[in-house]
Amino acid sequence: MTERLTVPLTMDLSWQYASGAAMERFCNGLQARRIEALRCGGCGRRYLPPRPMCGDCRLRLTQWVPVGDEGRLEAWTIVHLPILDGRTGETRPSPYGMGLIRLDGADTTLNHFLVESEPARLRIGLRVKAVWRKELLGAMDDILHFEVLP
Amino acid sequence: MNRSGPIRIPFRYAAGETGSRFLVALRDDQRILGSRCTTCERVQCPASSFCPHCGGATPETVDVQPEGNLVSWTEIPGRGVYGLVRLEGADTALLHRLLGPSTTWAIGLRVRARFAEERTGSVCDIEGFEAMEGGRP
Numbered sequence: 001m002t003e004r005l006t007v008p009l010t011m012d013l014s015w016q017y018a019s020g021a022a023m024e025r026f027c028n029g030l031q032a033r034r035i036e037a038l039r040c041g042g043c044g045r046r047y048l049p050p051r052p053m054c055g056d057c058r059l060r061l062t063q064w065v066p067v068g069d070e071g072r073l074e075a076w077t078i079v080h081l082p083i084l085d086g087r088t089g090e091t092r093p094s095p096y097g098m099g100l101i102r103l104d105g106a107d108t109t110l111n112h113f114l115v116e117s118e119p120a121r122l123r124i125g126l127r128v129k130a131v132w133r134k135e136l137l138g139a140m141d142d143i144l145h146f147e148v149l150p
Numbered sequence: 151m152n153r154s155g156p157i158r159i160p161f162r163y164a165a166g167e168t169g170s171r172f173l174v175a176l177r178d179d180q181r182i183l184g185s186r187c188t189t190c191e192r193v194q195c196p197a198s199s200f201c202p203h204c205g206g207a208t209p210e211t212v213d214v215q216p217e218g219n220l221v222s223w224t225e226i227p228g229r230g231v232y233g234l235v236r237l238e239g240a241d242t243a244l245l246h247r248l249l250g251p252s253t254t255w256a257i258g259l260r261v262r263a264r265f266a267e268e269r270t271g272s273v274c275d276i277e278g279f280e281a282m283e284g285g286r287p
Contacts, residue, residue, distance in 0.1 A: 018151070027151060139153070
């Protein structure tokens with residue numbers, strides 16, 4: 001019988017993303033350690049990450065409001081089967097935490113990494129804080145992850 | 151603002167019985183195998199376990215020559231020149247790299263396979279196809 005071969009190949013799925021004006025301003029703010037949400041003039045909902053239009057009122061959003069880098073953990077999970085991180089093309093070493101975080105001053109949640117040495121103490125409602133990269137680049141991952149406040 | 155990033159997905163392609171025979175022949179013997187259909191007698195190259203023309207079984211592998219004619223070609227900017235090569239003894243064309251600048255190539259040109267020095271059992275064990283001396287159509 002013939003030797004059976006498997007041929008190693010790499011599929012290249014490199015991507016480009018045009019952020020739009022709102023995300024551009026948001027990322028530029030991150031470079032100055034500033035987090036801003038967009039507030040709807042109709043319902044008052046403060047969107048973070050920002051989006052150009054209110055999903056409920058269909059109004060264009062133009063009013064920027066400051067948001068803190070601390071907030072409330074609204075949901076969390078521990079990831080054992082990591083997906084590829086689009087920014088690096090690599091998988092993050094697992095297990096790792098992911099959380100939905102509602103920052104103080106925002107009404108929507110941000111999906112981000114959650115670092116906690118004692119996962120058993122994770123619960124909804126915990127106070128968490130952003131951990132910033134030392135050299136800020138004006139990108140979403142200027143916030144490296146969130147950690148639980150004591 | 152524009153962002154870009156790499157996503158590269160590594161995977162392994164299982165060549166199967168006939169595909170493996172084709173790749174092992176490239177790797178170990180620098181031979182190119184085709185497969186002859188028992189129904190319509192067409193020879194596929196690369197060798198395949200069935201005939202895509204009539205659906206017949208292709209139990210028999212045959213040697214095809216490392217030389218043939220360029221059926222068609224194109225240049226992909228930044229990536230090189232690619233061509234469809236119908237090798238002597240085959241009825242189908244093989245897609246592969248053409249070695250040389252785009253000014254070299256013309257439909258019907260006589261070409262010959264150049265094998266890679268280090269062969270691993272992949273279709274890239276053929277490094278590409280070179281134009282043959284006096285091979286102008």
